[in-house]
Amino acid sequence: MWxxxxxxxxxxxxxxxxxxxxxxxxxxxxxxLLVSRVEEIDRELMAWIGEAAAFADQK
Numbered sequence: 231m232w233x234x235x236x237x238x239x240x241x242x243x244x245x246x247x248x249x250x251x252x253x254x255x256x257x258x259x260x261x262x263l264l265v266s267r268v269e270e271i272d273r274e275l276m277a278w279i280g281e282a283a284a285f286a287d288q289k
Contacts, residue, residue: 231266234263234265238261239278250262
């Protein structure tokens with residue numbers, strides 16, 4: 231079982247965990263990563279999700 235996580239930010243994340251990153255329009259980066267193990271839901275991922283939530287609140 232797996233989960234695709236999509237994170238929207240104002241900058242590109244540089245991490246080997248990111249499977250795809252695109253800039254659909256200036257200042258908006260969409261990142262996709264695959265989570266296949268519970269252990270991958272870690273502080274780094276949760277920090278990105280928190281950052282994405284804050285970015286979404288600005289819109």
